[in-house]
Amino acid sequence: MHVLILGAGFSGKAIAKAFLPLARSVVGTTRSAAKLAAIEAAGIDALVYDGVTISPELAAVMQRTTHLIQSIAPGRDGDPMMRPDAAPLQDLMPNLKWAGYLSTVGVYGDHGGAWVTEDASLEPVSARSVERVAAEKDWLAVGRGNHIPVAVLRLSGIYGPGRNAFCNIAAGTARRLIKPNQVFNRIRVEDIAGAALFLSERSMGGVFNVTDHEPAPPQDVVLEASRLMGVSPPPEIPFETAELSPMARSFYGENKRVSNARLRDSGYVFLFPDYRISLADLWGNDSWRG
Known part of the structure; x- marks a missing residue:
């Protein structure tokens, strides 16, 4: 298993640590060279990626990547891996077997305090959530087109x-x-990492609310x-x-009250x-x- 974390921030570093014992290599990216040392201190190989330019070093890592976590926010121009000028994912990562996309429960928008599941209507309010909806659709479509399981992890308020x-x-x-x-809702960062590892080990794709039991x-x-x-x-x-x-x-x-029943029913046991x-x-x- 060769793991690549695009965006090794708070959640990305926790996910990388969860994969470390099982992987032959784990690489995380950051936009800032000043943050490389912090990632490496966690035992993770680190590279700079600004979301636009893929260095030769990163390209080589992508070529061997089997498991991908995309944690970079899309922004106005869309997801960095899905923009019209981006190289096809299957060319960048020909050995990819599973991908996880970190999204947000913000894609549901306001539901007046009602319970929502992954099948609820998406009514994003903020621009950042609108961008996430588009990125989710792109990643799921690429997964279907390339017969690669893509798991969309919709995260609630992250802490740890x-x-x-x-x-x-x-x-x-x-x-x-x-x-x-x-x-x-909220979610402990270790459960984000645990859920990502759980889904990847089972090659599970689809949409999952990664959130605690108690709004x-x-x-x-x-x-x-x-x-x-x-x-x-x-x-x-x-x-x-x-x-x-x-x-x-x-x-x-x-x-809203976000349900995690789908993830629990799949067999994941929350740590917190x-x-x-x-x-x-x-x-x-x-x-x-x-």
Whole structure:
């Protein structure tokens, strides 16, 4: 198994670590040469890829790649591997056996707090989610055309060691915004990695919601983290009066409960099925700082 992670950021590095014990090679890319050392420190070979120019070194890696994770956001010009001027995937990666595309539950848009499955209508609100819908379709079509299983992993709010409510409380940036009936799903980064490995080992393609079991109000997560830390929680702030960036406000414009039943029914067992179990783990083993 030769694994290539296009975009070895927070999730990509976790996925690479999950594949390391089984793979003959694992390579991750980053846009910045300054980030190469951080990827290599995790035991992952690293290359620079700006989403446009494929270096000779990266081209050689692509030629041997058998398992691919695409974690680079598409942007206005579309997915970097699917643009009209991009070389055909089968030419770049002739040995490819499975691909995973990291998407977002943002593709569903707002469903008024209702439960959504992978078969729900896609009603993306933000431009970034509209771009993800197009990229998903492209990847699934290329998979069908080349008889390669492509798994689209729709991720909810990502957190884990070094990126969590404890970090926000410690930094003094945590807030308890109150918007009645608002809920979000979230996912621990290790479960993203576990799900990717699970699907790849079984050559499974299709669309999967990779999210925890319990959609919950965001203020409840902050309250639980504060309890575990033994500190007073930040005060409640009505959503209507809160100062938020346009991006942050757009997140609160989408309200849904995302089901992970398809992934669970396929046999994947979540390491951290809800935020309480996950926060207790991060605090209990002192891994929350990263």
